[in-house]
Amino acid sequence: MNDNLMVKEATYPARFMSKLTMGLPMSEYARKLVTPFNIVAAILLTVGLPLIGLRFWQGLATVTHASNEYPWSILLGWGLFSGVPLSGTGYVMATAVYIFGFRKYHPLVRLGVLTGFMGYLFAVIYLLIDIGRPWRIYYPMAVSFGPTSVLFLVAWHVATYLTVQLLEFSPAILEWIQARRTRKWAILITVAMTIAGVILSTLHQSALGALFLMAPGKLHPLWYSAFIPVFFFISSIYAGLCMVIAVSTIGARYLREKADDQFLENLDELTVGLGKAACIVMFVYFALRMIGVAHDDNWGLLLSSSYGYWFLAEVLLFVLLPCIVLTVGVKRDDARIVRAGAFHAIAGVVLTRLNISILMFNWNLPGHFQAIVPPAREVAIVLSIITLHVLIFRWILNRMPVMREDPAYLEDGH
Amino acid sequence: MEKPVKDAGNGSGRDERTGGGKGVNRRDFLRGVAVAGGAAFLGTPTDVQALHDLSGWPDRMGMLTDLTECVGCRSCEAACNAANRLPAPNAPFDEKSVFERKRRPTASAYTVVNRYENTKTPGNPIYRKVQCNHCEEPSCASACPVRAYTKTPEGPVLYNQDVCFGCRYCMVACPFYAPAYDYDSALEPKVVKCTMCHGRIKAGGIPACSGACPMGAITFGKRGTLLKVARDRIRKFPDRYVDQIYGEYEAGGTSWLYLSGVPFGQLDYPTNLPRKPIVENTKGFLSAVPLVLTLWPALLGLCYAANRNKEEKG
Amino acid sequence: MNSKAVLTIVLCWMVALTATLYAGAEAPAAGPKGKMPGKVLLGSLADKHGPVNFDHEKHVGTAGSCDECHHQHGGAQAPSCGGCHAVDATSFRKNVHLGRIRPCGECHPASYDAGKLDRPTLSAAYHRACINCHREVGSVGTDPKGCAEMCHESSAR
Numbered sequence: 001m002n003d004n005l006m007v008k009e010a011t012y013p014a015r016f017m018s019k020l021t022m023g024l025p026m027s028e029y030a031r032k033l034v035t036p037f038n039i040v041a042a043i044l045l046t047v048g049l050p051l052i053g054l055r056f057w058q059g060l061a062t063v064t065h066a067s068n069e070y071p072w073s074i075l076l077g078w079g080l081f082s083g084v085p086l087s088g089t090g091y092v093m094a095t096a097v098y099i100f101g102f103r104k105y106h107p108l109v110r111l112g113v114l115t116g117f118m119g120y121l122f123a124v125i126y127l128l129i130d131i132g133r134p135w136r137i138y139y140p141m142a143v144s145f146g147p148t149s150v151l152f153l154v155a156w157h158v159a160t161y162l163t164v165q166l167l168e169f170s171p172a173i174l175e176w177i178q179a180r181r182t183r184k185w186a187i188l189i190t191v192a193m194t195i196a197g198v199i200l201s202t203l204h205q206s207a208l209g210a211l212f213l214m215a216p217g218k219l220h221p222l223w224y225s226a227f228i229p230v231f232f233f234i235s236s237i238y239a240g241l242c243m244v245i246a247v248s249t250i251g252a253r254y255l256r257e258k259a260d261d262q263f264l265e266n267l268d269e270l271t272v273g274l275g276k277a278a279c280i281v282m283f284v285y286f287a288l289r290m291i292g293v294a295h296d297d298n299w300g301l302l303l304s305s306s307y308g309y310w311f312l313a314e315v316l317l318f319v320l321l322p323c324i325v326l327t328v329g330v331k332r333d334d335a336r337i338v339r340a341g342a343f344h345a346i347a348g349v350v351l352t353r354l355n356i357s358i359l360m361f362n363w364n365l366p367g368h369f370q371a372i373v374p375p376a377r378e379v380a381i382v383l384s385i386i387t388l389h390v391l392i393f394r395w396i397l398n399r400m401p402v403m404r405e406d407p408a409y410l411e412d413g414h
Numbered sequence: 415m416e417k418p419v420k421d422a423g424n425g426s427g428r429d430e431r432t433g434g435g436k437g438v439n440r441r442d443f444l445r446g447v448a449v450a451g452g453a454a455f456l457g458t459p460t461d462v463q464a465l466h467d468l469s470g471w472p473d474r475m476g477m478l479t480d481l482t483e484c485v486g487c488r489s490c491e492a493a494c495n496a497a498n499r500l501p502a503p504n505a506p507f508d509e510k511s512v513f514e515r516k517r518r519p520t521a522s523a524y525t526v527v528n529r530y531e532n533t534k535t536p537g538n539p540i541y542r543k544v545q546c547n548h549c550e551e552p553s554c555a556s557a558c559p560v561r562a563y564t565k566t567p568e569g570p571v572l573y574n575q576d577v578c579f580g581c582r583y584c585m586v587a588c589p590f591y592a593p594a595y596d597y598d599s600a601l602e603p604k605v606v607k608c609t610m611c612h613g614r615i616k617a618g619g620i621p622a623c624s625g626a627c628p629m630g631a632i633t634f635g636k637r638g639t640l641l642k643v644a645r646d647r648i649r650k651f652p653d654r655y656v657d658q659i660y661g662e663y664e665a666g667g668t669s670w671l672y673l674s675g676v677p678f679g680q681l682d683y684p685t686n687l688p689r690k691p692i693v694e695n696t697k698g699f700l701s702a703v704p705l706v707l708t709l710w711p712a713l714l715g716l717c718y719a720a721n722r723n724k725e726e727k728g
Numbered sequence: 729m730n731s732k733a734v735l736t737i738v739l740c741w742m743v744a745l746t747a748t749l750y751a752g753a754e755a756p757a758a759g760p761k762g763k764m765p766g767k768v769l770l771g772s773l774a775d776k777h778g779p780v781n782f783d784h785e786k787h788v789g790t791a792g793s794c795d796e797c798h799h800q801h802g803g804a805q806a807p808s809c810g811g812c813h814a815v816d817a818t819s820f821r822k823n824v825h826l827g828r829i830r831p832c833g834e835c836h837p838a839s840y841d842a843g844k845l846d847r848p849t850l851s852a853a854y855h856r857a858c859i860n861c862h863r864e865v866g867s868v869g870t871d872p873k874g875c876a877e878m879c880h881e882s883s884a885r
Binding site: 195 | 518519520553555556557558559560561562577578579580581582583585586587589591593594595596597598599600601602603604684686687688692693695696698699700702703706707710711714715717718721724725
């Protein structure tokens with residue numbers, strides 16, 4: 001018995017290393033890492049990561065455009081307000097498969113959940129860089145409660161949902177480290193976690209929009225609407241669907257060997273199916289945006305200033321147009337068109353979020369458009385975090401059963 | 415049940431020590447009950463409803479700035495700087511060149527005075543003092559996820575840096591662009607804003623700026639009395655003032671009130687603010703939160719059960 | 729000069745001033761010269777500010793009328809009689825009819841008075857009276873030199 005234990009202990013590090021290097025000898029693994037993509041990534045990280053250090057050494061003023069008038073910069077405009085809707089992938093896919101019973105989308109669930117989890121994780125990372133005293137991030141949960149605040153709700157829900165998503169994704173991790181018994185427990189809670197995920201997502205996706213309800217004097221009236229929470233929630237649904245299309249497209253292209261046949265063979269059909277769902281939601285969303293204009297009787301603003309034209313560009317070119325592209329793709333059963341539409345729609349979601357959090361926020365301050373141009377340092381930080389995001393995502397796809405099913409667990413389902 | 419609210423002055427509240435202001439009040443109590451009941455998670459619409467009745471504090475104080483009296487001497491800036499032991503400014507307080515550009519309160523200045531062209535009497539510039547307006551229903555306090563802000567019964571809205579984690583949502587929510595942030599501090603950044611000299615008020619004194627104004631342009635007193643005084647001035651000198659007391663209704667009303675000879679919009683006062691407290695705008699959303707929390711699981715559970723049923727039969 | 733001495737001088741001046749005013753009260757309109765003060769040391773707030781050596785005689789010539797500064801009866805900013813004091817026949821005859829100028833401090837509180845928020849403090853009243861004409865003269869600031877440039881004695885503070 002003692003001997004047995006000794007052997008086990010000796011092999012743990014070896015097994016662990018083999019997991020990390022994907023079964024390759026260390027030297028070969030290191031050699032395989034030198035690719036053009038990785039070199040660019042390394043450069044971006046070399047520039048960006050020290051700048052993050054600079055923020056904690058010299059203060060936010062040295063790296064961001066944030067100011068007393070513009071408390072939130074692109075770190076949040078991009079990282080939080082754009083990142084969170086694009087991470088709606090997890091709750092959208094899990095609901096479709098586990099609650100609504102669209103079983104054929106099962107090959108995409110894990111990818112959706114992972115995309116969502118990583119999105120939230122990195123949203124929190126952007127947040128940790130941006131907030132003044134990141135080591136106090138748990139204060140809304142433990143030290144001092146501000147229940148009248150929409151941000152209080154966001155804090156609670158994002159924290160809870162991050163945990164929920166980790167649990168949702170845990171089967172893949174547990175399969176990777178071959179923890180069969182724990183995995184069984186993780187599978188058992190799938191439905192409960194999915195329902196929790198939908199509730200939390202509904203609330204915090206919409207709450208991110210509701211944050212701006214506190215700034216009626218600052219956000220341009222075309223974007224300020226009592227319906228903002230609804231806009232944010234509905235757009236997160238199609239953002240999630242389109243992100244699954246986008247991520248699966250990229251995954252199937254660049255990490256083809258990490259996907260199984262079931263994934264690759266069904267992908268086109270599933271893509272069109274997702275596109276169909278997305279274009280329906282987008283039509284609803286477009287209609288809601290128009291109702292928003294009607295509700296505040298803002299028609300007059302639409303054609304009277306450049307802000308109006310910009311609003312029209314957003315809803316026509318970045319909501320309606322991709323929606324039409326998706327519809328055409330679905331009608332022709334052409335996954336390529338659907339993919340193009342999905343990428344376009346994603347760009348639209350990012351644009352909407354940037355419009356509300358940055359471009360149209362403080363629109364009436366003098367010198368507004370000079371004030372919002374982010375400094376190079378902040379852009380470098382954002383680029384380095386995006387790079388880190390992609391690298392870690394790839395690292396997981398390379399190792400864990402995400403785009404494939406581990407044959408050892410096939411009979412268990414999920 | 416509820417941690418007593420710390421003496422919540424800006425900086426370390428040196429000046430506020432005398433008052434030892436324990437801002438625990440009816441609203442805090444309600445919030446405490448809500449949190450204790452686990453209702454924090456639910457968004458607590460009851461709490462929001464409790465927010466807009468301030469009849470319990472009839473003696474809250476205010477400030478009345480008469481812009482027609484201000485001559486731009488910046489004595490208030492100097493007095494504020496001294497009273498709050500803020501860092502020395504780059505240019506001395508009698509330097510007039512600072513008026514060449516518009517300034518705003520910063521991490522090292524609770525208040526600043528700006529100069530504007532006078533459209534009514536050209537050549538006779540108008541000076542506008544800017545600082546936190548100490549709202550009746552402060553947006554910053556409603557927006558703060560860690561309740562770092564307290565509306566005191568005396569009127570001032572105080573900030574407590576001991577719980578603040580620096581999300582700066584208060585700055586987003588403030589309709590008057592009042593709070594400033596210490597962006598240069600790497601590890602201990604905090605929000606900085608006027609305290610209306612809460613400590614002095616509690617000790618029976620008057621705010622430093624008001625006491626220092628040689629022109630008597632800043633009058634300290636009970637808000638109710640100041641409104642009467644302001645109305646009286648408008649009534650007696652209709653040619654001197656525009657018929658508006660800025661702060662009487664803006665964003666639910668502010669402790670700081672203003673009289674002006676020209677329309678307030680010409681002096682960069684936000685004129686697009688609702689008359690009701692801004693927190694009302696989130697009320698509908700927060701009320702919907704418990705609905706989602708209770709209805710969603712039921713509906714989704716039903717969907718799940720229906721599908722299971724179908725699969726088992728099929 | 730210590731503050732006690734200043735106060736003594738100020739008090740003497742005020743007594744003298746009051747005496748002068750009362751002496752001339754019977755016939756103010758006739759022969760203003762001699763009845764009116766020449767130079768006045770405005771120092772009732774001397775514990776806070778250096779006293780102002782005010783050349784009254786010079787200002788009589790430059791100001792349009794007495795009401796420009798002594799606004800209490802009939803001036804542009806004058807509140808109604810009842811706004812300051814109860815008016816009866818005696819007080820009317822004594823104050824209004826005879827046109828007697830009253831010391832500013834009689835209405836304007838020397839320091840913050842929560843009961844008289846509608847009236848500027850004495851210091852504010854002085855400043856308003858002077859600055860309204862002298863608005864762009866000197867650098868009106870907190871630097872004693874700036875204030876001294878215009879009015880205040882530089883030795884103060």
